Amino acid sequence: MMDLFFKPESIAVIGASGTPGKLGYVIVKNIADSDFAGDLYPVNPKSDEILGYKVYRSVTEIPGELDLVVTVLPTPKMTVATVEECAKKGVKAVIIESAGFAEMGGEGKVFQQQIVDIAKQNNIRLMGPNCSGIVSRDIVTSIYPITKKVPGGNVVLIGQSGLLAAGMASDIVENESLNISRVCSIGNKCDVNENDLLEYFGNDDGVDVISMYLETITDGRKLVRIAKEVAAKKPVIFLSGGRTEAGARAAMSHTGSIASNARIVEAAVKQTGMIMADDFTELKDFAKVFSTQPLPKGNRVAVITLAGSVGVNVSDLCAAHGLELPKLREETREKLKDMFDTPVSNPVDLYFSVTKIGFTKTLETTFPDAFRDPNIDAAVVILAGFKYTREAVEKKIIQKIVREVGKPVVVCMIVGYNKYKNVIMDEMGKEIPVFPSLISGVKALSRLCEYGIRKHKKSA
């Protein structure tokens, strides 16, 4: 059923437009530019052709079967009429991207109930209203121009946020290295909700990580049941909007619904094994770490640094986020002794090794020796952004070591991030998560360890 939304073979766009900039134009253009190879039917009573596609007056005029209908109509009334036509035509999946429904209160609520009723009577699944659609390699129904190919990766991003499948998806596709496969904005979720999508993506073997933003929970018990099942298979990262009184008030005016109580949500999330994010950046950052790094068996971290002070700071942050810095084993310290003028401890200050054998060689030998230590589950590597860092990044040394050793790494680049950002993203970003601050990197790794430990316990 959900396949109709994500892998349709025919789509109609109601409210399609030939005027660049209009939402109805953007949607047609996005679908045309995506990998969608099926039939595309723009619908508009006043046009004949849009972007080379024949335009139809109404849904019922379209010949043959129709998998998916996307609507962007100026009034809720017109949307209601369209859903009625979809019922007549036998359409089973409709995405309503227009606003003006329950989130506006009053009449908007009535209109929303009307489309829900029609849908129920006719076995139609509705996504939205008040949403920005779907962005994927197969199909892009976003109201925001997506100008590059969607990666077709292993991360999905879903939730009650128009920004998700609009500016944020566009930004990820254009400027970031997060390996998304689908972004889906569910808006007022009058029908299709988080439970449907969690279940759908939970069963999709191509999806390794699910990131989800919710302001309301449709059916708490069901969510707990499904999330538990899914989170046992793959990480589900969860950002809860409206956790505080101020946030709940804001959510009220955003999606028109009373946000779920903070304590209930947090207790539920804990129960399910989902991973809590605190803002939209973490929703992406955590997904980045989970989708690229192997799961650690514990929380014992090696801190690899070139500056003593930064090692101290990271040690403090690790402790604050539940990560341990164990001693390296005797044999590891023996092995590394020659590279250092001082006893090797943790944080491992590579400075001495770098002055002896250079940065690249240090990364190739000293770092993996410490990283392989059986006392170590994961590493925080601090790249200070000095000139020689570039060579190591370009030669993909860290990536290679991580692959060989099979333990997770986060890189924090607190110096030179702005300067080396592009190099990093091009050369390293696809495989290794790079953070501009120590806090963000340590926090992300702590979440990975938390999840890894839980998984390990279950499988033990």
Add this chain to the structure above:
Amino acid sequence: MMDLFFKPESIAVIGASGTPGKLGYVIVKNIADSDFAGDLYPVNPKSDEILGYKVYRSVTEIPGELDLVVTVLPTPKMTVATVEECAKKGVKAVIIESAGFAEMGGEGKVFQQQIVDIAKQNNIRLMGPNCSGIVSRDIVTSIYPITKKVPGGNVVLIGQSGLLAAGMASDIVENESLNISRVCSIGNKCDVNENDLLEYFGNDDGVDVISMYLETITDGRKLVRIAKEVAAKKPVIFLSGGRTEAGARAAMSHTGSIASNARIVEAAVKQTGMIMADDFTELKDFAKVFSTQPLPKGNRVAVITLAGSVGVNVSDLCAAHGLELPKLREETREKLKDMFDTPVSNPVDLYFSVTKIGFTKTLETTFPDAFRDPNIDAAVVILAGFKYTREAVEKKIIQKIVREVGKPVVVCMIVGYNKYKNVIMDEMGKEIPVFPSLISGVKALSRLCEYGIRKHKKSA
């Protein structure tokens, strides 16, 4: 006395080298490239000329008075001998950049005590050892190449971190918009310590913000007294290294001293009115906010957004960080009503206004109307990084409004940061702090409000 370090009229570099890449070369080059207009004397028994400067065999050979001596010698023994020569020559200020002293334990401690003793007997002030020097417009003694002019701004950065006056200072000067005037690495602080510098910069009217990183506290009572005095005049941002057991262990191997107890440090910091940072990025970020934004009188924040979900998330974060989102006044809401199809609340979702009058015009009219509301002390502006954002940034609209209204703003750019980073930094970054995540912006603003409220209470 401290002026000898920061505004010397003559400098000798002991261990100067003519070989590019060597520390003794970098220091001479840095001084030569800085605005330093006094006499520069490289000292090296085996060279005649370095970078066009006449080289002397020893300190005592140098003619005339000598304000400052900088040493980078390969062994602690040679450093001790040099400090003795400085005493003979009547030098009163010495920066020892070489490592190998107390941080190494054992013999290193003995050498450090020797230089301290000589200095005391001869009224010499020592900076270091194990430090990376000073980076300022007047003088750069860093062991790391500083290739651009130091801004000569209103922020100083001091502390027990070699990275500060090396890679970090270089990065700030080259790639960031933080308006620093001086960066000073105090290393093992065998003599000149945080108290000396706090007092010195506290009395310097050109310094508006002091950011400080410490792993140890030399004299807690004195620090509390001085920090209290200074923090009453200007914000002092403080990052404490070794607050946790893991951090303390790391600090032990970094600077060879037992880090101060977390609870004692935090209690002391609270007492003094200093502002606590949690990592090196915050040490810079908070300084950015404090050095560019006016102080708010309270913690009542307007959240200006283009995406409802982001407004909800920021509301939650504000609540979590002690910021309030008050209702706008009746008259403000009346005034803004025409621009919105829904009642205007806080977060102020500009989306409706943008669809009516465009983004730039919205920023010019709708935003300042909300921002001027007497219920509002400060604003978080979320730029979503859509194409039209660029115009607003280039036209410096936000900067202008902030100047006119006289209340502080932080901008969070959670979409498009990577793409627009350079534009933002060039056009906006000097005046308005821009953050890549919601958490980082909200946290920084919360610190500013905290300080503003305290200052306001005191002056009331």
